[in-house]
Amino acid sequence: MIELADVESPLTLFAEGIAGRYYHIKATSEFSSRRLTLSPEAAALSRDTIFVPATLDYPDSAAYRVLVLQQLGQQEFGTFDFSVSVAKEIIPQFATLAAPEAALRESDFEFFYRHVEHPRVLQRLFTCCERARIAACVVARYPGSKRHVEAYRKHLRSTLQMPPLETLSQLLEAFDRYADGLLADGDTASALFEYGKSELQGAAHPAATVYDTAGAALHIYDHWMQQLAMPLVTLDSGAEHDDETGGWLQREARLEDWEAELKELNTTLAVEMLDGSDVIAGNAENLQDGELRPPDVDIKALKNEHDNLARRLDMERSAIRDALGPVRPLARSYRYDEWDYTQHRYLRHWCRLYEEKLPSVVQASRAEFQRVVDANAPGVLRQLEQIKPLGYRRVSRVVDGDELDFNALIEARLDMRAGHSPDERVYSRKERIHRDVCAAFLVDLSASTDDPIEPPEPAPAIDPPQDGAVNLRDPYDDDVYNLAHDLSAESGRRRIIDVQRESMLVMSAVLEQLGDSYGIYGFSGYGRDCVEFFVVKEPDQSFTQATLDAIASMSPKRSTRMGPAIRHATRKLLASGNALKLLIILSDGFPQDCDYGPTRGDHEYGLQDTAKALQEAQVKGVESFCVTVDKSGHDYLKRMCPESRYLVIEEIEDLPQALSKVYQTLAGK
């Protein structure tokens, strides 16, 4: 038995190496969709995730790699390139079929299936053939996987029983297994099945394309339907099958074409507007798919086409999101253990943390930055000046250097005259003084940082969204909520987040002068499967306008699940390789999240997990320090970390100064 949790990290890297882009690797149980279900044993691919079973009853992790290769093979070997119009040209048998009426926004696969009387049968046949083709392509391209594939198949074969071939669905099930290499030749004695096998073998080779498998599927379908003496049991009803993800993915791939098309239209439109061509009422609506636009483009028609396409894109996007679940193509995901103090043990790989760059939604102004820095930096700098500055120092008496060291030289001469053997270290050398520090600032971006610094005035409560949001448990996952919060920012009240942002600006300005390397991160999230870790600045990035924008874009988001965020920041600090690693956590309250503990509102669990995460950091050589602007912070901070490791700020506006003091104490050692 092997668990995904044990192999997830190397498997994620393996997938990234093979695919050339990042994919989250998740257990099938994490698949969240309103339309589709995945059986726990299934594997599937979505735009940014490869789903595989949480456990495999097999001793070797190579089985997971086989599954990943098979899923990625669909991208690599062109499954989603399938287009009905090309199929019509390539497959003669398909060209003769009458086209059904095109439905609104359906995948090319679905349209293809609907050309026959029993689309679900054709679908099953096609996906079987296509899987077999992909498997053949994978083995040809990655020959080393062959032995793993064969061993895994052999193992599966031993656990499977051959179904009887009495109904069509049994025949299809057997065919499914054959396509996956789980039936040995000679296991069946059905003429229908034999016909299917020979067609499948013809299409399942590395040189074949998705159209070859579509052709083979059509042949088998026709043959079976003509010869079939079995009852057609309820194949066309029921929920959408696992294979449906393929259709959605094809729609998703098509989305990219549409996006490109929209971009092109935008450009054309801009150029036409500039040219000032006459507006002629549209002829573009009459264009057929694929037909070229006449050279004399008219703006109005173009505009219409542009708007239609944009609308179509939006609708398609939301439908796909509905079917395949939310996507985070720009994030990387990591799993972390969580400390459960009630059971006194770690919950393995309990949290999923998404790391992504904080999107810059605000264009920060340099002048404002300068104002904040000017107001705070002098005092802060005075404190930090006590930390030794960078520079060079001259080291004398070395074997090799840029200058002769005259004292050493004279002594060497004296020694020689006296008949002693001289010291060869007669040079001096300039050496750089290193301050080997890396600091990570971890800023709490929970919703409560939106609170005003002054005592709050009664404000209307914000209702959680009623529909449309993806995570129904998540009251923050909605634009209305964020908009309301943004509006409150405009009302001119100073909020905790404003001071946090300013502190980060001041610290950046000062640390840039000091030359120490530092990273700025924000964290939030909602629920254990969605801890968010936002990268504002990495230690190896220089401070640019983009950093400024990112700091300005730090905004209140959701909950405060501190444990995983601390563990992730620790991981980053360890990767920095610096000798002194500092983790400074800025928060406005105790750790909390919707499922941070057995009961909601129980803060003890969160406190204990955070305390454990801080201890882990300490053991790994990361010096941590908690700064909070919550005046009641003493109550819980003293249970989370030693007294010398936290600071409660009484006056929030003092945060920049307080931070620099903390930094000086930690880094000036």
Add this chain to the structure above:
Amino acid sequence: MSEAVDLAALNSEPYYLPLADEVELFRAAYDAKLPVLLKGPTGCGKTRFVEHMVWRLYREERSHETELDVPLITISCHEDLTATDLVGRFLLQGDETVWRDGPLTRAVRSGAICYLDEIVEARKDTTVLIHSLTDHRRLLPIDKTGELLLAHEDFLLVISYNPGYQSVLKDLKPSTRQRFVSLTFDYPDEEREATIIAVEAEVEMELARRLALIGAKVRNLREHGFEEGVSTRLLIYTASLVIQGIAARRAADIAIVNAVSDDATVQQAIADIVDVVLP
């Protein structure tokens, strides 16, 4: 002296497979006496390209004109490399100190090509030193002897630099960068890399293709603790080990998996990639 100075005699042609028009561009820059900057990741063939060009320029085309024993002086820069190491220093000899030219000074005097490999690694004062050599003056001031050395007419300075490497702190200053014409290098595509591996290590094309595929796939993981990906050089090493009778997987293990990263997870992932790509 602490720096590695490679004195290449270059009597036979170093193999180099041009990827674009870099050969013509380099020759044009040489004829126009323009210093050249080679940008690209480690092990993608920058040094080999310079050797190849020096062979062409000094051994093949102008062999009747020049009798330089050492037409190429390569200096691998490191963070302790100072201006003194390049220009020269006084050495103690008996009762006196004698001046000894550094490798850069030797190249400037003799008309060789001086190649400063990984220039960003060197101290900042080193990069400033080459400023007067790289503009119309072509002068090397030697402070310690008071000499102002005018470069030989055949002299050319070539530096290499690795943009993605390390942090921005090690970026090349614009004032230095803008004195050079830049040729950008990257790893060759799979097919050409396979050809290079096959020629260099004298292995069969099938194995070379497999190794090139490993190279391409492992480079997809560049961000994970190793900025460079696996170099063509390492792929050639692997092939060379195979020729010596080492099993391909084992050869890849020591020449690629262990060489590229120290992170156990990354090593595991690379080993898995090697495992599925090799037959």
